[in-house]
Amino acid sequence: MVSDPRHLVDKVQTRLQEAMDDMRKDVEHVDEPQMKAMLETAAEILGGLKKAFGDYEKENEAAWR
Numbered sequence: 001m002v003s004d005p006r007h008l009v010d011k012v013q014t015r016l017q018e019a020m021d022d023m024r025k026d027v028e029h030v031d032e033p034q035m036k037a038m039l040e041t042a043a044e045i046l047g048g049l050k051k052a053f054g055d056y057e058k059e060n061e062a063a064w065r
Helices: 008-025 033-057
Strands: none
Touching: 008 033
């Protein structure tokens, strides 16, 4: 068990950023507009998750206090 899970926040945020970057790079290699939109949407959703982990780390939201 992890006594302070905050060190996991950096690891998760890094993974999310890597996935976001990969999806945005993939947009450049896809011709189909719907797939481009799907990749960009997925990257935006992951960005929201990354922000949520950052808020948890900084205790910005009442739910994390």
